[in-house]
Amino acid sequence: MQAFTQLGSIACALPEINIDTDQLLPARFMKQPRSAEAGYERFLFHDLRRLPDGSPDPAFPLNDARNAGARIIVARRNFGSGSSREAAVYALVDAGIRCVIAPSHGDIFSANAVNNGLLPARVSEQDAEALLALCQPGGVCLEVDLSACRIAAAGRDFAFTVDPVWRRRLLNGWDDIDMTRQFAGRIAAWTEADAAARPWAQLRSVSETPPSGAR
Amino acid sequence: MPACVRDGPRSLFDKLWQGHVIAEREDGASLVWVDRHYVQEGSFHGFAKVRQRGERVLRPDLTVAIADHYVPTRAGDGGIDAELLRMMRQLQANAQEFGIVHYGMGHPRQGIVHVVGPELGMTLPGLLVVEGDSHTSTHGALGAWAFGVGASEVAHVLMTQTLWQKRPRRMRISVDGPLGPGVTAKDVALTVIARVGADGAMGHVIEYAGSAVRGLSMEGRMTLCNMSIECGARCGMVAPDATTVEYVRGRPCAPQGEDFERAAAQWLALAGDADAEFEREVFIDAADIVPSVTWGTTPEDALPITATVPDPARERDGTKAAHIRDALDYMGLSAGMRLSDIPIDYVFIGSCTNARIEDLRAAAAVLASRRSRVPGLVSPGSDRVRRQAEQEGLDRIFVQAGLQWGASGCSMCAAMNGDILRAGMRCASTTNRNFKGRQGLGARTHLMSPAMAAAAAVAGRLADVRELQKGRS
Numbered sequence: 001m002q003a004f005t006q007l008g009s010i011a012c013a014l015p016e017i018n019i020d021t022d023q024l025l026p027a028r029f030m031k032q033p034r035s036a037e038a039g040y041e042r043f044l045f046h047d048l049r050r051l052p053d054g055s056p057d058p059a060f061p062l063n064d065a066r067n068a069g070a071r072i073i074v075a076r077r078n079f080g081s082g083s084s085r086e087a088a089v090y091a092l093v094d095a096g097i098r099c100v101i102a103p104s105h106g107d108i109f110s111a112n113a114v115n116n117g118l119l120p121a122r123v124s125e126q127d128a129e130a131l132l133a134l135c136q137p138g139g140v141c142l143e144v145d146l147s148a149c150r151i152a153a154a155g156r157d158f159a160f161t162v163d164p165v166w167r168r169r170l171l172n173g174w175d176d177i178d179m180t181r182q183f184a185g186r187i188a189a190w191t192e193a194d195a196a197a198r199p200w201a202q203l204r205s206v207s208e209t210p211p212s213g214a215r
Numbered sequence: 216m217p218a219c220v221r222d223g224p225r226s227l228f229d230k231l232w233q234g235h236v237i238a239e240r241e242d243g244a245s246l247v248w249v250d251r252h253y254v255q256e257g258s259f260h261g262f263a264k265v266r267q268r269g270e271r272v273l274r275p276d277l278t279v280a281i282a283d284h285y286v287p288t289r290a291g292d293g294g295i296d297a298e299l300l301r302m303m304r305q306l307q308a309n310a311q312e313f314g315i316v317h318y319g320m321g322h323p324r325q326g327i328v329h330v331v332g333p334e335l336g337m338t339l340p341g342l343l344v345v346e347g348d349s350h351t352s353t354h355g356a357l358g359a360w361a362f363g364v365g366a367s368e369v370a371h372v373l374m375t376q377t378l379w380q381k382r383p384r385r386m387r388i389s390v391d392g393p394l395g396p397g398v399t400a401k402d403v404a405l406t407v408i409a410r411v412g413a414d415g416a417m418g419h420v421i422e423y424a425g426s427a428v429r430g431l432s433m434e435g436r437m438t439l440c441n442m443s444i445e446c447g448a449r450c451g452m453v454a455p456d457a458t459t460v461e462y463v464r465g466r467p468c469a470p471q472g473e474d475f476e477r478a479a480a481q482w483l484a485l486a487g488d489a490d491a492e493f494e495r496e497v498f499i500d501a502a503d504i505v506p507s508v509t510w511g512t513t514p515e516d517a518l519p520i521t522a523t524v525p526d527p528a529r530e531r532d533g534t535k536a537a538h539i540r541d542a543l544d545y546m547g548l549s550a551g552m553r554l555s556d557i558p559i560d561y562v563f564i565g566s567c568t569n570a571r572i573e574d575l576r577a578a579a580a581v582l583a584s585r586r587s588r589v590p591g592l593v594s595p596g597s598d599r600v601r602r603q604a605e606q607e608g609l610d611r612i613f614v615q616a617g618l619q620w621g622a623s624g625c626s627m628c629a630a631m632n633g634d635i636l637r638a639g640m641r642c643a644s645t646t647n648r649n650f651k652g653r654q655g656l657g658a659r660t661h662l663m664s665p666a667m668a669a670a671a672a673v674a675g676r677l678a679d680v681r682e683l684q685k686g687r688s
Contacts, residue, residue, distance in 0.1 A: 016538075016541075017534060018512075018513045018538070022648070022650040022652060022653055023650070023651065023652075027629055027653075028630075028631065030631065031301075034260070047651070052638075076534060077414055078414035081414060081447065081513075082349065082648060082650060084347060084348055084349040084363040085257070085365075086347075086366035086367060104417055106414075106417070107417055107418060107447065107449045108362075108363055108365060111364070111368065112366075112367065112368075115365060115367035116367070165240075165244040165379075168242055176367075176371055176379055177374060179379075180375045181375075183238050183246055183377075186238045186246075187375070191248070199474070200339065200470040201342060202277075203251065203277055203279070203337060204468045204469070
């Protein structure tokens with residue numbers, strides 16, 4: 001995973017509450033394979049950023065040329081609520097977004113974000129409004145510093161919070177699996193004790209063969 | 216965790232947490248054991264990560280693959296769409312490659328994971344259950360610790376059967392008193408979400424308690440726990456009691472005989488201690504809960520059917536007022552109109568929230584000897600539910616009312632299987648999300664209980680089911 005320490009970039013203001021993952025990535029694109037050549041950026045906010053005739057909606061902030069190259073999004077509360085689809089984070093990351101600043105983010109979204117090196121930075125409602133106001137003209141740059149948990153913008157300074165566990169992972173670019181491997185001995189001992197304590201927790205009789213005719 | 220907490224009174228969640236923690240890191244992250252891992256067609260990103268690392272699935276015996284999101288639920292004119300087939304075959308191929316049991320389309324155990332897991336006794340009280348699906352919280356109804364995860368976490372569980380978790384805060388939502396006529400678990404859920412807010416329970420695990428919750432059937436508790444994520448909680452749960460034990464008894468994959476009795480004693484001991492602590496408490500008087508519907512584009516936009524569409528001009532909070540304006544614009548509604556005056560174009564009865572046998576019975580009870588004024592689809596939650604409903608003749612009631620009787624799957628709730636609504640169509644739906652575009656680009660969703668959806672079908676508009684239940688048992 002790519003480490004995250006500091007990020008200076010144009011920040012795009014999306015002044016809405018409850019931007020759910022269905023908006024970030026509509027369900028009909030979830031069948032698509034994702035590769036280095038064909039990323040998910042083409043699906044990001046697919047329906048919100050288009051007019052009914054399919055052309056880009058000039059009023060949608062991410063379509064504004066002044067926000068081109070933005071790597072930061074500022075939004076209102078409950079960003080990334082709803083479906084657990086990590087593909088919503090893929091769409092953001094593939095489009096270059098590395099940080100979403102909001103008063104709150106969906107719990108599953110936040111976990112997915114951190115697993116992909118995207119920082120869910122939490123600010124107070126008041127600071128979110130101030131940042132939105134700052135960024136709304138378009139093309140405004142923010143400096144996000146994860147080691148200090150500060151955001152600098154136009155001579156002003158804002159604090160943000162992120163779970164300390166996630167902060168440490170993002171700063172180091174750690175991969176969970178590598179870390180878990182170091183606990184292999186503890187896991188083996190735990191499962192042995194558990195098998196004796198909860199014999200019923202094993203899954204019974206799932207491997208029976210289906211009746212004929214079933215696919 | 217300090218020792219004093221360990222020795223003090225413990226809640227249901229405290230017991231589940233302690234029963235699953237393998238190791239704790241100094242930064243506060245804990246490694247927890249996963250007892251059941253369900254995978255579906257959408258889990259392909261997770262399998263790709265396992266393959267990328269050249270790893271294997273550590274415990275295929277604790278992993279179950281079930282096709283639900285892309286399974287066609289309406290008989291079409293032609294064959295099955297090639298893309299849907301590809302998604303279902305991809306799951307089957309992944310299951311085969313890694314030695315995981317697979318219930319695909321046409322298998323008698325196929326259905327929506329959150330219906331199949333409990334009905335087969337694969338999900339049991341006291342287990343930690345995950346799936347790459349946010350409605351995994353459903354399984355918490357059995358007193359399990361169940362939550363949705365993303366693809367990276369799916370891959371982690373496949374490779375290690377564990378997850379790193381931070382200890383969530385505890386929230387208890389108590390609903391006390393008898394539920395009124397026509398009030399179901401769905402109405403309780405919508406009322407809770409409207410009260411708590413779409414992000415109100417973020418960072419918390421919810422324990423549902425109180426006499427109204429205890430009085431719910433296991434299926435009703437599943438409906439309630441299912442929608443925990445709609446108020447921001449990754450999981451919701453109900454303490455195991457006699458209802459839980461009797462529900463699990465005799466299920467095909469549950470322990471049997473003496474083993475069952477020993478397990479049941481352990482399950483009942485999971486109930487929280489009387490003086491267990493919660494970081495947050497919410498109390499709801501069951502008498503305040505009325506059959507409810509949503510009017511907007513988030514599940515917190517729920518109101519009693521007797522109410523009117525909110526007026527943004529009367530909302531003092533500017534952000535909320537903007538949301539109401541935006542939602543009314545998308546939904547094609549005017550402020551102040553009566554909810555029961557909103558005409559509908561379609562009805563959908565199905566989904567992991569409301570497609571179990573009791574849900575279908577409740578809808579059929581309203582529709583019996585009546586006609587739906589709009590077309591609609593009834594999709595049973597599993598093939599087992601389909602067979603049971605057909606034995607009871609419920610399918611004939613739906614068909615005689617003019618609705619289509621379909622196959623089991625996520626169907627028009629996730630709208631990934633081709634069952635979608637056209638732009639502008641308005642649907643009375645028993646599902647869990649009324650997000651923009653959820654049931655199709657530009658489609659409008661009103662969430663409600665199966666009985667309320669049936670009432671809307673009969674009236675051709677959102678309707679108070681209590682009016683239609685008069686004179687019927």
